[in-house]
Structures are given as C-alpha cells and as structure tokens.
Amino acid sequence: MNEIRKKIVAANWKMNTTVTQGEKLVEDILLHLPGELNCTVIIAPPFTHLPMLVKKVEGTKICSAAQNCHQDKSGAFTGEISVDMLSDLGVNYVIIGHSERRQLFHEDNEIIKLKLDAVLAAGLLPIFCCGEPLDIRESETQNIFVHQQLEESLFHLHKDDFAKVCIAYEPIWAIGTGVTASPEQAQEMHMFIRDKIAIRYNKFVSETTRILYGGSIKADNAKTLFSQDDVDGGLVGGASLNSAGFLDIIRAACG
Ligand code: PGA
Numbered sequence: 001m002n003e004i005r006k007k008i009v010a011a012n013w014k015m016n017t018t019v020t021q022g023e024k025l026v027e028d029i030l031l032h033l034p035g036e037l038n039c040t041v042i043i044a045p046p047f048t049h050l051p052m053l054v055k056k057v058e059g060t061k062i063c064s065a066a067q068n069c070h071q072d073k074s075g076a077f078t079g080e081i082s083v084d085m086l087s088d089l090g091v092n093y094v095i096i097g098h099s100e101r102r103q104l105f106h107e108d109n110e111i112i113k114l115k116l117d118a119v120l121a122a123g124l125l126p127i128f129c130c131g132e133p134l135d136i137r138e139s140e141t142q143n144i145f146v147h148q149q150l151e152e153s154l155f156h157l158h159k160d161d162f163a164k165v166c167i168a169y170e171p172i173w174a175i176g177t178g179v180t181a182s183p184e185q186a187q188e189m190h191m192f193i194r195d196k197i198a199i200r201y202n203k204f205v206s207e208t209t210r211i212l213y214g215g216s217i218k219a220d221n222a223k224t225l226f227s228q229d230d231v232d233g234g235l236v237g238g239a240s241l242n243s244a245g246f247l248d249i250i251r252a253a254c255g
Helices: 019-032 047-057 083-089 099-104 109-121 134-138 142-153 183-200 203-208 219-226 243-254
Strands: 008-012 040-044 062-066 093-096 125-130 166-169 211-214 233-236
Touching (some): 008 243, 019 040, 019 062, 040 093, 047 062, 047 083, 093 109, 183 203, 183 219
Parallel strands (some): 008 233, 211 233
C-alpha cells in the first residue's frame, strides 16, 4: 500500500443500465462495501442517473462522477450538459477525454483541454484519460503519443490545479476487448507519465498524482495490476456492471 497515494477505483458504466437497474447496483455495492475502506470508490453512471446516485451515496464513502461534460458554460448546444449543471447536482468528479469520446465523438486534445479547464473552474475534479491505439503500440511509439496528449491537454495547468487531476491511462486496444495490458506494460507507461509530471512540475507533484489503469480490468487481474508501484487503482468499465465483481476489484485495491 502506497503511503502517499490512496488508491482509487472508478466505475465507468458507459451507456448501460436504466435508472432503476443503476439504483439496484448502487444499493448492492453499498450493502457489501468493506467497512474499513482505505481507497476511494467513484461511480460514473449515465447523466440521467446522477440525481439518484448523488442522493444514494450521500454520507457514504462513494463519490459520484459524470462521464463527460461540455466545455462552454451554457448556450445553444442541444443535447449537452454543462459543468454548472453537474456541480449544482453535487457531483464530485468528471471523466474527461475517454477514448470513446475521442474516437466516436471526435474530441481532440484541444477540446479536452477546454473541458478540463471548465471542470476545474466549476470546482469539480477531473479524471483525465489518455492512451494509445493499437497501431501506435505496434509501432512502439506509445510514449510519444501519450506524452503529446499530456502536453496538449493537461500540462498548461498551474501546479495547484494540476494537483486536483487524476490521470487514467487506458490503452485503447485493451478497452472492452478482454485484452489487458500486462502489469509490466502498465507499470512502464505509468512510470513514464510520472517522470513527465516530475519534469513539468516537480517531484512532489509527480509522487502525489494518482495514475489509474483502465482496460479490461477484472476481479482476477486487478490485484497484480494494482500492486505495480505506479498503478494507483483503476477505471473499470464492463466489470463494474456486476456488483460482486466490482466489489472484488475494490477489495483488490484496498487490501
Ligand atoms: P473496460 O472499459 O473495463 O470495459 O475495458 C474501461 C473504460 O473504458 O474505462
């Protein structure tokens, strides 16, 4: 257990569950949550579930997150949700730059940078996703690729704002594919990211920043991934939709 960085386990439900199903899932998780929880648990359901979630987790150790937001404060953006709407609900975190947003909704590093600024300006906490596609991994240029994501969307932040950011490294080839990065591959990239943070900011900032791994985390691979020196927990998609499996992942992070 790293003394400086408490682990985080974040559930990304993506576009799954109705509010009724989501409510049942939260209830099941709360019912079996370890009493001595020495890690942070975050749930990011669809937008429609957030009022229910915020209410359900009030006074518990679970935090709430949105999966996305718009970068502008308000206006004619049909179908979008602003950071003020989220903060008004009492949401804690916002996931920014998930690879599905980048690939399917064409969000580039510049838009993600604006979203990040909007999240911080609203007093919310960003979970910033980065990670390379398969062809980049195959050409062994993943470090250059991820470094560019950090430079173009994240490293403009002042040190005090950067300290509020949690990073999630999610290699795209491992998301929803059942192929997990090996613990060594995850550790190597996390150490690389931490080194870049130390160069851009300083050693203290780099050692206190939480870097989560994401991509096909399951109960049976979570412990080995989380035991890597620079892996501070995980962003869990598919396996977070089952309460028993997700609770096992929480136990792997907290144990
Ligand atoms: P997965 O998704 O765990 O289903 O691979 C992770 C994510 O996209 O955050």
